[in-house]
Amino acid sequence: MNNKLKSFSSPTFLAYVLIAPAAIYILAIVAWPLAETIRLSFTNSGLAGEEYIGLENYEKMMGSKKFNQTVIRTFVWMFFSVTLKLVIGLIGAVLLNAKLPGRGMFRVLIMPPWVVPIAIGMLGWLWLYNGYFGIIAGVGMKTGILDGPFGFLAYKQSAFISTIVADVWVGTPMVTIFFLAAMQGVPRDLYEAAYCDGASRWHRFFKITLPQITPVIITMALLSAIWTFNSFEIIWILTEGGPRGATTTLIIDTYKMALGNYKFGKGAARAVVVMILLTIFAAFYMAILLRINKKVSNG
Amino acid sequence: MDKYNLFEKILLYLGILIFMTFILLPFVEMFYASLRPLDHLFRSPYQFFSDDLSFWAYGEMWNTVPMLGRYIFNSFFLATSVTVITILFVIPAAYSYARFNFTGKNSSLYLLLAINMFSGAVLLIPLYKLLRTLGLLNSYQAMIVPGVAFLIPTSIWLLKSYFEKIPIDLEEAAFVDGASRIQILRHIITPLSTPGLVVVSLYIFIGAYAQQFLFAITFNSKKEYMPIPAGLYEFIGYQTIKWNEMMAASLVGIAPVLIIFIFLQKYLVEGLTAGAVKN
Amino acid sequence: MILKHFIRVISVLFISLFSANAFAATDVHGVMCGGEIREADMTVINKYMADNPDVNITMEAVPWGTCQDKVINLAIAGDPVSFSYIGSRTLKGLAENGHIVPVNIPESMTSMYQPGILDTVTHLGQQWGFPHAFSTKALFMNCDILDEAGLACEGPQSWDELYSMAETIKNKTGIAGIGLAGKDFDNTMHQFLNYLYSNGGQVIDPNTNEITLNSPNTVETLEFYAKLANVSQEGPLAWERSQLTELFNDKKIAMYINGPWGAGQHGDINQKTVRIPAGPNGSQGTLLITDSVAVFNGTGHEDIAMDIVANLTSGDAQYDLDTSWGLTPIMQYPQIGKVAPYNTDYWMMFIDAIADGGPEPLLVDYKAFQTVMNSMIQGAILGEGDAADLVAEAAEELEEYK
Numbered sequence: 001m002n003n004k005l006k007s008f009s010s011p012t013f014l015a016y017v018l019i020a021p022a023a024i025y026i027l028a029i030v031a032w033p034l035a036e037t038i039r040l041s042f043t044n045s046g047l048a049g050e051e052y053i054g055l056e057n058y059e060k061m062m063g064s065k066k067f068n069q070t071v072i073r074t075f076v077w078m079f080f081s082v083t084l085k086l087v088i089g090l091i092g093a094v095l096l097n098a099k100l101p102g103r104g105m106f107r108v109l110i111m112p113p114w115v116v117p118i119a120i121g122m123l124g125w126l127w128l129y130n131g132y133f134g135i136i137a138g139v140g141m142k143t144g145i146l147d148g149p150f151g152f153l154a155y156k157q158s159a160f161i162s163t164i165v166a167d168v169w170v171g172t173p174m175v176t177i178f179f180l181a182a183m184q185g186v187p188r189d190l191y192e193a194a195y196c197d198g199a200s201r202w203h204r205f206f207k208i209t210l211p212q213i214t215p216v217i218i219t220m221a222l223l224s225a226i227w228t229f230n231s232f233e234i235i236w237i238l239t240e241g242g243p244r245g246a247t248t249t250l251i252i253d254t255y256k257m258a259l260g261n262y263k264f265g266k267g268a269a270r271a272v273v274v275m276i277l278l279t280i281f282a283a284f285y286m287a288i289l290l291r292i293n294k295k296v297s298n299g
Numbered sequence: 300m301d302k303y304n305l306f307e308k309i310l311l312y313l314g315i316l317i318f319m320t321f322i323l324l325p326f327v328e329m330f331y332a333s334l335r336p337l338d339h340l341f342r343s344p345y346q347f348f349s350d351d352l353s354f355w356a357y358g359e360m361w362n363t364v365p366m367l368g369r370y371i372f373n374s375f376f377l378a379t380s381v382t383v384i385t386i387l388f389v390i391p392a393a394y395s396y397a398r399f400n401f402t403g404k405n406s407s408l409y410l411l412l413a414i415n416m417f418s419g420a421v422l423l424i425p426l427y428k429l430l431r432t433l434g435l436l437n438s439y440q441a442m443i444v445p446g447v448a449f450l451i452p453t454s455i456w457l458l459k460s461y462f463e464k465i466p467i468d469l470e471e472a473a474f475v476d477g478a479s480r481i482q483i484l485r486h487i488i489t490p491l492s493t494p495g496l497v498v499v500s501l502y503i504f505i506g507a508y509a510q511q512f513l514f515a516i517t518f519n520s521k522k523e524y525m526p527i528p529a530g531l532y533e534f535i536g537y538q539t540i541k542w543n544e545m546m547a548a549s550l551v552g553i554a555p556v557l558i559i560f561i562f563l564q565k566y567l568v569e570g571l572t573a574g575a576v577k578n
Numbered sequence: 579m580i581l582k583h584f585i586r587v588i589s590v591l592f593i594s595l596f597s598a599n600a601f602a603a604t605d606v607h608g609v610m611c612g613g614e615i616r617e618a619d620m621t622v623i624n625k626y627m628a629d630n631p632d633v634n635i636t637m638e639a640v641p642w643g644t645c646q647d648k649v650i651n652l653a654i655a656g657d658p659v660s661f662s663y664i665g666s667r668t669l670k671g672l673a674e675n676g677h678i679v680p681v682n683i684p685e686s687m688t689s690m691y692q693p694g695i696l697d698t699v700t701h702l703g704q705q706w707g708f709p710h711a712f713s714t715k716a717l718f719m720n721c722d723i724l725d726e727a728g729l730a731c732e733g734p735q736s737w738d739e740l741y742s743m744a745e746t747i748k749n750k751t752g753i754a755g756i757g758l759a760g761k762d763f764d765n766t767m768h769q770f771l772n773y774l775y776s777n778g779g780q781v782i783d784p785n786t787n788e789i790t791l792n793s794p795n796t797v798e799t800l801e802f803y804a805k806l807a808n809v810s811q812e813g814p815l816a817w818e819r820s821q822l823t824e825l826f827n828d829k830k831i832a833m834y835i836n837g838p839w840g841a842g843q844h845g846d847i848n849q850k851t852v853r854i855p856a857g858p859n860g861s862q863g864t865l866l867i868t869d870s871v872a873v874f875n876g877t878g879h880e881d882i883a884m885d886i887v888a889n890l891t892s893g894d895a896q897y898d899l900d901t902s903w904g905l906t907p908i909m910q911y912p913q914i915g916k917v918a919p920y921n922t923d924y925w926m927m928f929i930d931a932i933a934d935g936g937p938e939p940l941l942v943d944y945k946a947f948q949t950v951m952n953s954m955i956q957g958a959i960l961g962e963g964d965a966a967d968l969v970a971e972a973a974e975e976l977e978e979y980k
Contacts, residue, residue, distance in 0.1 A: 018394060018395035019391070019396070021388050021392070023392075025388055025448060026411075028448075029429070029447075033426045033429060034414070034417065034422065036425040037421055047654065047671055047674075048676070049676075096315075104561075104565070106319065108560055108561050108564060110319070110322050111557060112557070116549060117508075117549065119512075124326060124328045127325075127341070130341070132343035132825060132830055133343050133828075137344070138343075139345070149812040151812055151813025154760075154812075155815070169325070172322075181495055182464070182494075184494045215464060216460045216461070219457060222456075223415075223453055227415075241762065242761065243760075244962065245953075257946070260945045261943050261944075261946055262654060264654075271417055271421040274416065274417075275413060279409070279416070282412065339828065341828060342828055363613075423651070424651065428655060428656075516644050517648070529641070529644075532641035532643055532644060533613040537611075537612070
């Protein structure tokens, strides 16, 4: 009996076999383009064809002061957006988990931002933010909060915040639904036992729900950070990186300076730098998250 | 335990109202834009009612873009194909990562993530060359094959976290009783992780829906195969954009997906069967 | 087990879907931008195929917004189309990198073009595309608003007059006097260039390839453009020209600069169109923008493609495009006996301006050029620097992109 149990969780040939199909598929389709991109980063590939220029792309990038500012700006933007997504997502999941009449309908109603093509959703926000025509400015003027039209995207700080809000809007439904599914998977007897012991709702939430869904929170935190880092269309449609670079994150900069003008060498170098930065960041991030995970499952 | 007092109920509904307003506000703008005539789309300050509102755009859009119905079908077909294929690759892999330890486990997991750290736009030209070599251009495959490849990595991560939540005792019990691991995967894990499965399938579906545009534009030239986002571009003229019709088309385009989710959301069932863990 | 089966089946399916190629004598692949190929174009294509039975032409319509990028990507990937509609601003970059071939425009066509048209497609003394669509700009005014402010509905004759009119409108009616574009978008730079060319300024000298942006004319223009923010709609940096049309339609701005398609977009506004006013150091100018049809390099049948394109961009086919799209006529149509519909006062505003207008500047890296110019303009409107400094900085950055 014991032998069988032991062999259940020991590494087996089976583990590799189960992963093989996915791994082979990815290698077949993605491996070559990825390798090609890394190779391109050492060239000046563009409209003119290409020749190898070694680390020149990287040197030019790292040396520019603007680039360093862009990196910092990207991390700040990302930090606020991801935090808001996780927090609002968690609150939303709690709200939708509650046994209230109409919750089926609410769960469907939060889907649209996730389902609609991002470009279209951003058109909606573009109009919302419009100083003359948008609902926000309209309501602001009617209630007297605003003296007159106010273009949310016309000024540096307000544009920065506005793009974050739009990005949170896009990302929150997915986070909410994933958290909701996780909450649905928590065994009911755990709650019943605590209820019988007289635990309050807050107590049940913090001591049972949160620890139980922690693996999902960790995964969403990591993935959300990576997606937000590469969040392109949202900023592009709202401001194209303006005004005067106030909302230019790394991915916007990559597109403007490189991909938009067909400078593939430069674009590839930037993509590689983004990947390296993200990897370093993800490593730190995961270390912190795993430490929290340990605390939660022990505490 | 499930009864809320009045105060709690009010608080909850208020929270939901605020949340819903945030989520649906841009759609209000989009909906109104679809109801107004093209030469007076916008008003300042904002007006909720005006006398020239009509559903004209919803009819006209089928004339402006005659293949719109086909595009909606294509989007649906492509996303479904990608979802089915991806899920088949992902379930075994996610299970393996969730349950087993083996050399290369962690590094391969992060390698998967690394793939997502490259945004699609950078890889476009090399991908084009690859697909051309494989002879897959200008077909449904042109959009399905890369779509699956880019959705597998994150789907593995997501599904893995749901598999990790299932107590291992259940599987061990079955294993001791003589079930093979594949049987365990099919008969125990899959049903118990239904909420997770549903949600990851939905994620893949929507992800496929979203990334269609880039692949469709670059790898496909045949109008018959184009999905909705490419079709929406046809509302953009040389100097005018038919915003009202475009918004109408977008709203109509996402309806099928929402309908699917209405059916799916009852599969977000609650909890594991009570008492299943008693040995 | 099942999985292995599945993989096998899928790979067989993939392999069996390799398409077989049927070879014709010459396969020409042409791209036009838009939802579908226009009838006038198909007439030309069909006639050509009837006259030349060993040439097989496939036309593809690619939607606006993705059209240009797609054909350029194809050229870079080594799969160029035979010819394509493309913005003239891309010609220099494509030419310098060998993706397109210089075109031989027959004398019968060159003699018919409006003055200055060929400048928009000329680089190093050669033409690189057949001009196909053309626009100039003029100033649109809402006479009702001007009336309300006690002003006569007449075009301003100088920049000072333009400013004082806008100011009066703002003070007397509360409505913004003029629409100002400041968003980081291509037409912001275009709006600015209208003023620059009305003030004797220039960005780049086409003959010497020198950047001539840094001049007192430019500084003066930039200062004026930024000054207009005082009498324009709020937050110019969030607005580009097509959004200004919405404002104009909602009667929230009294004037703005737009192209000839504007009249059709304005619904029932009591509008009047006048020339763009002259600056202190120039005459009433305008911006000449063209799109052309370029012939790509490496297809093996460049000369056939050129022949086809010449037919598509001249005579009746060209006239049909100009009239159906509501564009400034690219050719002097009276020469072939077509006078209407361009003999109205409205059209005169756009046609008379041609002779005083300047071409859209041709730089190799036109997107970076746009970013630099818009950054300069935004800096002036935000007040983040002295106009002279901003212009000097921009001129220096442009050196890298010319």
